[in-house]
Amino acid sequence: MKLRQAIHWEWKSLFSSPFLKSIIGVFILASIYGMYKGRQVFLHQKEILAQFHTESETAVAEALQLYQEGKLGPESRPWVNIRTPFYAYLVYLQPLVGLNPSPLMVFSVGQAESFPYFKRVDIFSSPYDHDMVPEISNPERISLGSLDFGLMWIYLLPLVLIACAMRIGSFEREVQLYKLIGTLGNEKKWKVQRFVALAIFFLLLLSLLLFIGWMMGEGQANLVEIGTMGFWAMLYLLFWLVLLFFLSELQLLQTGQALIFFMAWILFALIIPGAVQQAIALQFPNTLSLEMIDAKRSGKTEIYEQEFRITKAKILESHPELDQSLPDSLRTERALEGIYMAAYREFLSEVTRKLDSVQSEKVSRARAWFPINPVSFFHHRLSHLARTDYDAYQQFKQEITHKAEELNFQIFSQEWEGVVVDEKIFLQTKKVLNGNQ
Amino acid sequence: MKSILFNEWKNLLITPGMQIAAFVLMAALGFTAWAGLEEYRVVAQMEGEAKTHLRQQWESMGPSNPHSAAHFGTYVFKKNHALTAFDEGANSYVGRTLYLEGHRQNELVQSDAAQGDVLSRFGKLRPALILQIILPLLLLLFAFQSVRSERDADRLRLLLVQGVSYSKLLYGKLWSLWIPGMGFVLLTLGIQMGLLGFSGPLVSRALLLAVGYGLFYWIVIALALWLSSKTVKSYTALSWLLGIWIVWVIFYPKVTYSVAGILYPLPDRVEFSASMKEDRSALLDGHNPEEEALKVLEDSVLHAYGVTSKEELPINFDGLLMQADEEFGNRVWDKHFGELYDQMQKQKSLVQWASLPNPFGNLQSLSMGAAGTDNFHQVDFLREAEDYRRVFIRTLNERHAYGGSKTGDWGYKEDQEFFNSIADFQYAEPSFPDLIRQQTPSLILLLVWIGLLAIGIYRVQPKLSAL
Numbered sequence: 001m002k003l004r005q006a007i008h009w010e011w012k013s014l015f016s017s018p019f020l021k022s023i024i025g026v027f028i029l030a031s032i033y034g035m036y037k038g039r040q041v042f043l044h045q046k047e048i049l050a051q052f053h054t055e056s057e058t059a060v061a062e063a064l065q066l067y068q069e070g071k072l073g074p075e076s077r078p079w080v081n082i083r084t085p086f087y088a089y090l091v092y093l094q095p096l097v098g099l100n101p102s103p104l105m106v107f108s109v110g111q112a113e114s115f116p117y118f119k120r121v122d123i124f125s126s127p128y129d130h131d132m133v134p135e136i137s138n139p140e141r142i143s144l145g146s147l148d149f150g151l152m153w154i155y156l157l158p159l160v161l162i163a164c165a166m167r168i169g170s171f172e173r174e175v176q177l178y179k180l181i182g183t184l185g186n187e188k189k190w191k192v193q194r195f196v197a198l199a200i201f202f203l204l205l206l207s208l209l210l211f212i213g214w215m216m217g218e219g220q221a222n223l224v225e226i227g228t229m230g231f232w233a234m235l236y237l238l239f240w241l242v243l244l245f246f247l248s249e250l251q252l253l254q255t256g257q258a259l260i261f262f263m264a265w266i267l268f269a270l271i272i273p274g275a276v277q278q279a280i281a282l283q284f285p286n287t288l289s290l291e292m293i294d295a296k297r298s299g300k301t302e303i304y305e306q307e308f309r310i311t312k313a314k315i316l317e318s319h320p321e322l323d324q325s326l327p328d329s330l331r332t333e334r335a336l337e338g339i340y341m342a343a344y345r346e347f348l349s350e351v352t353r354k355l356d357s358v359q360s361e362k363v364s365r366a367r368a369w370f371p372i373n374p375v376s377f378f379h380h381r382l383s384h385l386a387r388t389d390y391d392a393y394q395q396f397k398q399e400i401t402h403k404a405e406e407l408n409f410q411i412f413s414q415e416w417e418g419v420v421v422d423e424k425i426f427l428q429t430k431k432v433l434n435g436n437q
Numbered sequence: 438m439k440s441i442l443f444n445e446w447k448n449l450l451i452t453p454g455m456q457i458a459a460f461v462l463m464a465a466l467g468f469t470a471w472a473g474l475e476e477y478r479v480v481a482q483m484e485g486e487a488k489t490h491l492r493q494q495w496e497s498m499g500p501s502n503p504h505s506a507a508h509f510g511t512y513v514f515k516k517n518h519a520l521t522a523f524d525e526g527a528n529s530y531v532g533r534t535l536y537l538e539g540h541r542q543n544e545l546v547q548s549d550a551a552q553g554d555v556l557s558r559f560g561k562l563r564p565a566l567i568l569q570i571i572l573p574l575l576l577l578l579f580a581f582q583s584v585r586s587e588r589d590a591d592r593l594r595l596l597l598v599q600g601v602s603y604s605k606l607l608y609g610k611l612w613s614l615w616i617p618g619m620g621f622v623l624l625t626l627g628i629q630m631g632l633l634g635f636s637g638p639l640v641s642r643a644l645l646l647a648v649g650y651g652l653f654y655w656i657v658i659a660l661a662l663w664l665s666s667k668t669v670k671s672y673t674a675l676s677w678l679l680g681i682w683i684v685w686v687i688f689y690p691k692v693t694y695s696v697a698g699i700l701y702p703l704p705d706r707v708e709f710s711a712s713m714k715e716d717r718s719a720l721l722d723g724h725n726p727e728e729e730a731l732k733v734l735e736d737s738v739l740h741a742y743g744v745t746s747k748e749e750l751p752i753n754f755d756g757l758l759m760q761a762d763e764e765f766g767n768r769v770w771d772k773h774f775g776e777l778y779d780q781m782q783k784q785k786s787l788v789q790w791a792s793l794p795n796p797f798g799n800l801q802s803l804s805m806g807a808a809g810t811d812n813f814h815q816v817d818f819l820r821e822a823e824d825y826r827r828v829f830i831r832t833l834n835e836r837h838a839y840g841g842s843k844t845g846d847w848g849y850k851e852d853q854e855f856f857n858s859i860a861d862f863q864y865a866e867p868s869f870p871d872l873i874r875q876q877t878p879s880l881i882l883l884l885v886w887i888g889l890l891a892i893g894i895y896r897v898q899p900k901l902s903a904l
Contacts, residue, residue, distance in 0.1 A: 274562030
């Protein structure tokens with residue numbers, strides 16, 4: 001039989017079975033709905049971040065107006081003096097750090113709903129603060145997993161493939177037709193052609209779904225991004241088809257073949273990922289962030305109780321660009337306190353890095369299992385591309401620490417140098433703190 | 438019935454690979470039962486140590502101002518229920534650390550999911566994963582195979598000619614699969630109970646788990662037997678059964694929660710915080726003495742003590758002000774968090790009742806509930822922690838007010854003994870009757886399924902003419 005004929009008959013068989021028609025229909029609808037859910041999360045996060053960005057711009061505009069009017073601060077808050085770096089930047093330039101959603105989130109919500117995605121940073125902020133809470137959601141819903149395209153493609157697609165392929169060879173064997181097929185031609189070629197027909201059908205479906213997803217992401221994803229997403233999704237499809245083909249070589253009857261196919265799904269989709277997750281949890285239990293609690297309590301006290309001279313020497317050593325000529329008596333109280341604040345900030349960053357390194361180690365160990373955990377591997381590829389995996393969150397956490405360090409340094413260094421903030425300095429500092437935002 | 442049972446078991450045991458499969462399943466359940474418990478122990482030990490460490494910090498704080506102590510606050514850790522070792526439920530997705538302080542109600546942070554990759558969309562390999570998803574699939578397929586092989590080998594015609602009732606035969610098949618299925622459940626619970634130590638509350642929850650899984654297995658097997666008997670072609674029956682399993686396990690639970698989210702939407706975090714802030718600013722703010730409410734409070738206190746200024750008061754008015762601020766704040770938190778929790782409960786109820794076509798959803802709810810890992814337990818913990826926070830802060834504010842200092846004396850300090858006298862937070866899990874009340878819809882719906890399938894099996898007739 002020619003490939004074209006095989007495709008024709010296989011597709012005809014797919015569309016003549018009410019069961020297969022229903023399951024493929026449900027799969028397509030669920031995938032589209034999953035992309036719609038992904039789009040909702042994407043648009044929501046984008047909207048919230050835009051809202052915060054507008055608030056930041058409003059605060060900057062308010063400060064600029066005060067400078068232009070030659071005022072020291074807003075009338076409603078007489079203690080705020082915008083000529084001092086401390087108030088000017090802490091009140092009007094608090095950086096906003098956001099985990100910017102990718103338009104590919106339409107395809108994979110991943111862990112996006114488990115992570116906080118915005119934070120207004122102050123000088124002592126850390127990614128382990130008690131305001132680092134994710135979007136409000138019902139934890140039971142999150143634990144069941146978002147109904148997103150990633151879930152559909154990674155977990156439901158293999159089941160649809162199993163439903164489509166569980167009769168290939170086994171039915172003919174059961175009704176004693178297999179020998180006849182062998183007599184008429186090469187039975188292995190015939191089986192390969194049937195799997196190829198399935199592959200072509202699902203590749204076309206994938207292309208259609210990618211196009212729909214691209215449209216839902218407001219056409220913001222570029223061709224390379226969509227192509228890469230499609231590449232990994234296609235590899236995953238091929239992985240399952242090859243696996244099912246080899247399993248079908250076990251020459252079982254219908255029930256046996258169905259059972260062995262489902263066992264493969266259970267092994268790859270449930271047992272291996274679940275076992276790895278369990279093993280990693282045993283090795284790296286929740287840190288409870290106790291180190292950060294200690295840092296914010298006893299750690300802070302200890303730093304503020306250190307001898308000023310020693311602390312100052314350490315801080316100025318790490319910032320040689322700062323002026324060291326003036327005696328302390330000529331510096332403001334806030335500039336001197338800034339020494340302790342800088343020391344405490346450094347300490348918080350150190351603890352943050354320590355906690356982060358434990359979590360990074362946990363992630364690396366988990367990913368080391370990918371060669372025997374293909375389902376998690378492919379799932380991770382999709383979430384990684386959609387920036388909804390731990391890597392994106394880790395970047396967000398690092399950005400929080402970086403911005404807090406920068407804000408603290410700007411305030412400390414300018415207080416130290418006795419800078420009187422005017423509009424120009426304010427805008428320069430804004431540029432340093434916000435980068436291109 | 439007895440002979441049918443023994444015959445079925447004999448057939449099961451001689452099925453190729455069955456003994457290996459049973460052994461693998463037992464080993465997997467044994468391992469997961471142990472691994473779940475081990476994780477529970479490790480986490481419980483860490484939490485215990487962290488709690489002791491933080492209490493030591495509190496008890497070595499030294500003389501402090503009570504209001505500063507309110508800002509120092511305390512941390513509580515969400516305690517895992519011992520049966521989390523059986524079913525992890527939503528535990529991986531909820532935070533573990535809660536900061537209790539003056540002026541605000543915080544939320545749990547640092548969930549497991551935020552500390553690394555979530556590799557499995559079905560959770561860790563815990564006994565519940567095997568007993569909820571894998572074992573029912575096997576039972577489904579064995580029940581199908583049992584009916585079809587009887588028919589395909591034409592033994593069924595012979596049995597019916599000999600006067601064996603078909604429904605009796607099906608019931609025999611049903612119990613022959615249900616008993617080993619339950620054996621796996623009881624074995625797992627037995628291992629975990631044995632290692633955890635038997636206690637009243639634990640045993641009652643374990644019994645609820647056994648009942649839930651027992652009902653579900655009965656439904657799965659009965660449905661497979663009924664459908665296999667009703668359909669003409671083997672492939673149709675198999676397709677139906679596998680289709681049902683896919684919809685039950687993968688699709689329907691997610692769809693019901695999505696629908697619940699649409700019908701009972703939760704506020705987004707920004708909206709939630711903004712509305713609380715707005716309501717809060719409309720009331721008394723203890724740090725902003727310009728508000729009218731302050732005047733009312735001040736007048737009433739001055740009147741009660743018969744003095745004309747705060748400075749003349751024999752007490753520290755600031756403490757009263759802080760407490761009044763707390764109580765106003767509490768009203769705001771109660772309103773907003775209360776509405777949030779109510780909305781979540783509505784979602785849960787909808788999901789429970791909407792699981793009528795999906796007994797798997799009911800089992801999932803029951804299993805999470807009995808294991809103390811559902812949202813009901815989560816909210817219960819948050820409520821208890823908040824109750825504790827209120828008592829904790831009130832104790833500090835009252836000491837600030839009545840401890841002997843005068844208004845405006847922010848340098849006033851209480852000795853360590855006072856701080857030591859404030860008890861630590863102790864969490865008590867919901868009572869068993871409360872748990873049963875919460876799970877009543879799930880139990881009712883499982884029983885409805887049992888009733889319908891019992892009638893179905895009693896009335897079903899085999900399709901003898903077809904292959």
